[in-house]
Amino acid sequence: MIKFLSQLGRYFILLKKVFSRPEKASVYYKQTMHELVYLGINSIGIVAIISFFMGAVITLQTAYNTENPIYPTYLIGLGTRDSILLEFSSTIVALILAGKVGSNIASEIGTMRVTEQIDALEMMGVNSASYLILPKMIATLVFNPFLTLISINVGILGGWIAGTTAGVVTSEDFIYGIQYAFIPYYITYSMIKTLFFAFIITSVSAFHGYYVNGGSLEVGRASTKAVVHSSVLILLFNVILTQLLLS
Amino acid sequence: MIKVKHINKSFDDKKVLDDVSVSFEPGKTNLIIGRSGSGKTVLLKAIVGLHDVDSGEIWYENVLFNKLGFEEKKEIRKEMGMLFQGSALFDSLTVEQNVRFPLDMFTKKSPEEKAGRVNFCLERVNIINANKLYPSELSGGMKKRVAIARAISLNPKYLFCDEPNSGLDPLTAILIDELIKELTEEFSMTTIVNTHDMNSVMEIGEKIVFINEGVKCWEGNKDEILSSDCAILNDFVFANALAKQLRNSGR
Numbered sequence: 001m002i003k004f005l006s007q008l009g010r011y012f013i014l015l016k017k018v019f020s021r022p023e024k025a026s027v028y029y030k031q032t033m034h035e036l037v038y039l040g041i042n043s044i045g046i047v048a049i050i051s052f053f054m055g056a057v058i059t060l061q062t063a064y065n066t067e068n069p070i071y072p073t074y075l076i077g078l079g080t081r082d083s084i085l086l087e088f089s090s091t092i093v094a095l096i097l098a099g100k101v102g103s104n105i106a107s108e109i110g111t112m113r114v115t116e117q118i119d120a121l122e123m124m125g126v127n128s129a130s131y132l133i134l135p136k137m138i139a140t141l142v143f144n145p146f147l148t149l150i151s152i153n154v155g156i157l158g159g160w161i162a163g164t165t166a167g168v169v170t171s172e173d174f175i176y177g178i179q180y181a182f183i184p185y186y187i188t189y190s191m192i193k194t195l196f197f198a199f200i201i202t203s204v205s206a207f208h209g210y211y212v213n214g215g216s217l218e219v220g221r222a223s224t225k226a227v228v229h230s231s232v233l234i235l236l237f238n239v240i241l242t243q244l245l246l247s
Numbered sequence: 248m249i250k251v252k253h254i255n256k257s258f259d260d261k262k263v264l265d266d267v268s269v270s271f272e273p274g275k276t277n278l279i280i281g282r283s284g285s286g287k288t289v290l291l292k293a294i295v296g297l298h299d300v301d302s303g304e305i306w307y308e309n310v311l312f313n314k315l316g317f318e319e320k321k322e323i324r325k326e327m328g329m330l331f332q333g334s335a336l337f338d339s340l341t342v343e344q345n346v347r348f349p350l351d352m353f354t355k356k357s358p359e360e361k362a363g364r365v366n367f368c369l370e371r372v373n374i375i376n377a378n379k380l381y382p383s384e385l386s387g388g389m390k391k392r393v394a395i396a397r398a399i400s401l402n403p404k405y406l407f408c409d410e411p412n413s414g415l416d417p418l419t420a421i422l423i424d425e426l427i428k429e430l431t432e433e434f435s436m437t438t439i440v441n442t443h444d445m446n447s448v449m450e451i452g453e454k455i456v457f458i459n460e461g462v463k464c465w466e467g468n469k470d471e472i473l474s475s476d477c478a479i480l481n482d483f484v485f486a487n488a489l490a491k492q493l494r495n496s497g498r
Contacts, residue, residue, distance in 0.1 A: 027351055116335040119297050124349050125324035127317070 011207050017129035018137065018203075031135040039101050039136060040143030044150060046100060047093055051084075051151040054092065055158030058083050063168035076169045077177020080159040082186070089151035090190045091238045094197035097144070098230040102205035105136055106226035109209030110219035118210070133206040137199065144198040145191050152190070189245050196241060197234050204230045248273045249294065249405065249437060254303030256289055256461075263289045264300070265461040276431050276438045276451045281458035282483060287441045288332070290458060291409055294439065295329060296320055307405075325353055328398030328436075330408040330427075334390040336382040336397070342369070343378035346397045353401065368396040372426060388419040392426065399430060406431065406438040412447055424450045445484060448472065457483070 022028045062079040109132055112118050121128040156178055163169040169177075205226035212222045249271040256264040263286045271277040279287045292298040294305055296312060305313040307323055315323070336345050346368055350361045369378065372392040382390055391411060398406060408427060412420035428451040431438040440447065448455060449469055457465040457480050465477045472484060 024352055111338075115333055115338075116331040117337055119292075120329070120331060120335040120337075122297060123295055123324065123327065123329045124352065125321035126352055 010211065011203070014129055014133075014207055014210060015203060017127060018133045018206075020127055020130055022130055022134065023126060028131070028135060031131070032138050035135045035139035036143055039104070039139050040147070043097060043100060043143075043147060046096065047147050047151050048154045050096055051089065051093070051155040052158035054088055055080060055084060055155030055160075056162030058088070058155070059159035059163040059174075060166060060168065063163060063166075072173075073169045074173040074177035074180060076163060077159070077174040078180050079177075080163075080174075081156060081178040081182075084152055084155040084159070085186045085190055087238075089148045089155060090193040090197065091234065093148060093151045094144075094194065094201065094234050095231050097147070097197075098201050098205075098234060099227050101140065102201045102226045102230045103223045105202060105205040106209035106223040107219055109133070109206055110212035110222045111216075113210065113212045114215055114219060129210060133202070133210070136206065137202045140198040140202045141195060144194050148190055148194045152187075192245060193238065193241050196237055200233045200237065201230050204233060248306075248308060249439070250304075250306040251290075251294060252304040252306070254290075254293060254300045254305065256286075256293055256298060256300050263461050264293065267303075267458070267461070267463045269456050269463055269466060271437060271439055272454045273437045274431070274435050275453040276428055276440060277454045277456070278448060278452040279439065279441045279456050279458060280443060280448055280452075280483070282443060285458045286461040287443075287458055288409055289461075291407055291439065291441045295327060295407055296324070325401060326404040328401065328403040328406050330391065330394045330398050330406070330411055332410040332413055334382070334387075334394040336385075336390055336394055338382055340381075341378065342374065342380050342382070342385070342393050345382070345393060346400050349397065349401045364400060365396075368400050369393070371399070371430070372396045387414050388416075388423065391415065391423050395423075395426060395430070399434065402434065404436060406436045408438065408440040410441055410443075412442060412444045417446065420444065420446065421450065427451060443483075445487075448484075459483075 059076060059080045062076045062083075063073075066075060066079070109118075112132070118128045118132070121131060160171070160174050160178075163174050164171050208222040208226040208229070209219075212218050250269070252268050254264055254267050255262070267286075267290060279290060281287050289298055293300050293313075296305075300313055303313075304311055310323065312320065312323060336342075337348065340348065343365055346365045347361050350356060350364060354361070356364070365378075369375070372395050374389060374392050374396060377385065377389065377393075382393070385393065406427070411423050411427060415423065424447050427438060427440060430436065440451070442448065452469040452472075455465075455467060455469060455472055456463060457477070459479050465472075465475060465480045467475065472480070475481060475484075
């Protein structure tokens with residue numbers, strides 16, 4: 001318990017350092033642009049591929065589990081849309097990004113720690129926590145909502161292609177279903193969750209990387225811890241946010 | 248002048264520095280020597296503020312450095328340059344960007360002025376036509392020289408070098424030593440070098456401090472070190488077979 005509280009304290013101390021005034025805005029701006037490409041744009045591919053196939057599977061599963069004449073087939077489209085919108089594109093994509101982006105952040109910062117690059121920054125008088133973490137945080141907070149929107153669209157597209165190709169739903173029914181009883185607030189809900197999850201992924205992973213002590217073995221361990229802890233926190237906050245936002 | 252007074256530092260229960268007091272001479276190459284694990288690096292990192300000391304004082308001229316806050320330390324840190332043991336070049340930046348980094352961060356120079364300063368520093372350490380290379384494409388000696396170029400880019404008053412020769416062949420090590428000595432004289436810097444390399448001691452040591460198990464055991468210059476009556480220092484200085492033979496033959 002004491003160890004947990006001590007870690008929690010260190011986490012908030014790190015956040016305080018991260019959000020202190022940047023040394024030079026122009027350098028931070030460049031760094032943020034770099035991270036937007038590195039952490040954001042480079043994640044589009046994996047998010048699109050996974051969303052496409054998950055959308056396809058959700059459609060097929062919905063179809064096979066609602067094979068009953070009393071259910072209209074447009075409900076397959078509706079089920080796909082709501083599954084993707086409410087949970088898949090925010091939570092599952094966040095879990096995937098915790099693996100890709102989280103391990104990347106933890107290992108990058110951890111390697112900088114063990115090779116004294118962070119000491120070199122501190123030595124120059126640079127606030128290393130802010131310089132290394134703030135641009136990553138801004139980049140993920142700005143770009144992850146776009147990733148979620150891409151995921152929603154590609155997931156529904158995957159569902160439509162799989163559903164019509166497999167013959168479980170007609171194109172007209174699927175399109176009618178995805179428009180049926182649409183609640184725009186679900187998009188807001190998904191975006192709010194995405195922002196929370198982006199903050200969790202970046203801050204938790206950066207925390208594990210920043211406080212690495214030792215060598216390459218510890219960097220690997222920090223990277224694993226970053227993914228596990230981010231994922232658990234995402235799942236926990238998913239429950240809390242769902243209750244708060246949908247109740 | 249840099250002075251440390253009665254500094255103590257422990258990690259958990261292990262005492263690493265025990266009441267160390269020493270003055271480093273301005274404008275000279277000061278050496279901290281000792282065996283691996285003797286506390287040299289901790290002392291150097293304490294002096295530059297990378298480790299907080301448990302007690303004691305670290306003075307830069309008339310400023311009590313270790314009691315300053317982060318923002319106040321920043322002003323003094325702009326006058327420091329440091330060469331780390333593993334060079335600590337930023338992997339994601341090219342040679343040129345590494346040397347320009349402190350200029351980007353702390354000066355308002357124009358891009359042309361920065362480029363001029365970067366090229367001057369790189370030429371001064373004999374790095375030619377490597378501006379666009381990444382650290383992973385450089386040899387160990389080149390990395391050290393680029394790290395020195397980065398360290399001097401802001402024209403510092405103080406230069407700190409942690410094991411500048413580690414991992415280098417003897418000839419490259421001598422070149423690095425000579426470079427550090429030349430730069431110290433050329434820019435009138437106060438330089439503190441951590442080393443366990445006796446070649447460095449005899450090449451560049453103007454003031455030498457010997458640390459053993461966290462305690463300062465001896466200080467003097469390179470002429471005095473060979474005739475010291477400190478037994479632990481003698482064991483360290485005459486550790487290798489050649490040095491022992493020379494001592495026994497009275498040369």
